[in-house]
Amino acid sequence: MNANNESHQRVVVALGGNAIAPSGGEYTAEEQTANMALAAKSVADLISAGYEPLITHGNGPQVGNLLLKNELSANVVPAMPLDWCVAQTQATIGFTLVTEIELELQRRAISRAVASIITRVEVNPNDPSFKSPAKPIGRPRSDGTHRLVSSPSPLEILDLSVIESLLDLGVVVVACGGGGIPMVKKAGTVTGVEAVIDKDLCTALLAERTGARRMVIVTDVEGIKTNFGTKEEKLVKNIRSDELRTLLEKGQFPAGSMAPKVQAVLQFVDATGGTAAIGALTHLTDVVNGRAGTQITS
DSSP states (O other): OOGGGGTTSEEEEEEOHHHHSOTTSOOOHHHHHHHHHHHHHHHHHHHHTTOEEEEEEOOHHHHHHHHHHHHHTTTTSOOOOHHHHHHHHHHHHHHHHHHHHHHHHHHTTOOOOEEEOOOEEEEOTTOGGGTSOOEEESSOOTTSOOEEEOOOOEEEETTHHHHHHHHHTTOEEEOOGGGOEEEEEETTEEEEOSOOOOHHHHHHHHHHHTTOSEEEEEESSSSOEESTTSTTOEEOOEEEHHHHHHHHHTTOSOTTTHHHHHHHHHHHHHHHOOEEEEEEGGGHHHHHTTSSSEEEEO
16 A cells, blocks of 8 residues: 555544553553543644544443443432443543544644534334343453343444534544444434444544545554464464455454454445555554554455
8 A cells, every 4th residue: 555645634543442442551641641632742743734524433441331330339329321421431532532632633733623422323123132132331240241232234424424424524533333323213203222332443434424535553562363362373464455354254263353354344335445554553643644553445
C-alpha cells in the first residue's frame, strides 16, 4: 500500500477496549487514562499529517466491570440493564478521549474542536443472537466461564446525521463507542435492548456510511498472525482481501478475538474498495501510514 495515497483523507480508527484496558492490568481510571493519552498523541500526529480521524472505541472490559458491580451491589441498589451500561461506558471513555485529544492539540497549537457522541445503533429484534447468546463479556467467573450475551449485527447508526454534521464542520468526532447502544424499533419509537454490538462491525458500518476510504483497528497485538500460538506463528504484513477471507474460512483466527476484526475489515473493503489495517495501539501512526501492523487491500 502506498500510504501517501491516503493522506488528507478521512480515516476511521477503532481503539480496542483491551488496548485501553489491557488484560492483566488493574483497570483503574488512571491506567485507562494513560492509555487514552497515548492514543491521543497518535490522533494528533494524524491530524498534523493532514488526516481527518473519526474515532470509535471498544468497551468490553469496562462494561464487564459494570456488570460485576451490578452483581456485587444487587442487594443495595438496582442493577442497570446492559444498554445503560454501554451508554455509561460510551460517556466515560468518550469524555476522557476528548479531553486527552484536546490537551494534545493544545500542546501543538492546533485549533480543532473535539466531541464525543453518545451513539445509538439499530439492530434487528429478530436477530438470531437473541435466541443464542454467545458473546463472552467481562472478567471470567471463579469457575473460568464468562457471562454470555447477545451480539446482534448493526443495521443503521441512528445518530449518523449528527456525526456527519460535526464532521462537515471539521470536528474531530468520537462515536459508536462499544459498537453503539443497541436499539430496536417498536411502534414508531426506538427502545434499548439487552445486548452488545460488535465494535469492529459497527466501525465498518460507520466508515462506509461516512464515505471513508481507510479503516484502521488498533488493539493490544501487533497485527494478524497465522498459526497463532504455535511455533509456526507468523505476522501477516500485507494481504489481499480474498486471501484474508480464505484464511478466515479455514479457521485461522480465534472466534472471540481476531475473527470479528477480520470480518469487519473484509466488510469495509468489500463495500468501499478502500484499504484497512489492524495493528497495535502503540504503533497507531505507523499502522495508519502502512508501516506497521497488517495492511489489507482489495
